[in-house]
Amino acid sequence: MVEPSYVLEPLNPWLMCGPDTTVTELWKVRERREKEIQFHLVYFDRYGWYCEHGRNCKAVAEVRRVVRGMSTKVPAPKSSGKTRGRRGK
Numbered sequence: 680m681v682e683p684s685y686v687l688e689p690l691n692p693w694l695m696c697g698p699d700t701t702v703t704e705l706w707k708v709r710e711r712r713e714k715e716i717q718f719h720l721v722y723f724d725r726y727g728w729y730c731e732h733g734r735n736c737k738a739v740a741e742v743r744r745v746v747r748g749m750s751t752k753v754p755a756p757k758s759s760g761k762t763r764g765r766r767g768k
Contacts (some may be wrong), residue, residue, distance in 0.1 A: 681712060681713050683710050683711060683712045683737070684710075684711045685708055685709070685710055685741045686708070686709040687706055687707070687709075687710075687741070687742060687745055688706065688707045688708075688709075688745050689704075689705070689706055690705040690706065690707055691705070692704065692705040692722065692732075692745045700724075701722070701724045702723065703724065704721075704723035704746065705720070705721075705722045706720070706721045706722070706742045707719070707720060707724075708720075708721055708738040708741065708742060710737075710738060716760055719731065719732060719736060719738035720748060721736075721738050721742045722736050723737055728742070728743055733735045739750075758763075
């Protein structure tokens with residue numbers, strides 16, 4: 680059996696779901712197994728990560744893996760310079 684390959688595309692939840700949505704992350708996932716292609720909509724809201732095919736869908740795990748990898752690449756925030764550090768006595 681061939682391992683599936685995934686192509687992920689981030690979507691804007693505000694534009695796709697409306698301004699009153701509680702969804703903060705929305706991803707379109709294309710899963711390919713040999714000649715078969717299946718599409719998923721994976722989203723994150725106040726209750727956690729979900730796919731239209733269920734919470735245990737493998738596309739959810741793939742999106743979470745990618746998002747986790749993206750967050751480790753973001754540099755730590757630097758000081759705005761508006762506050763001064765404490766001086767030692």
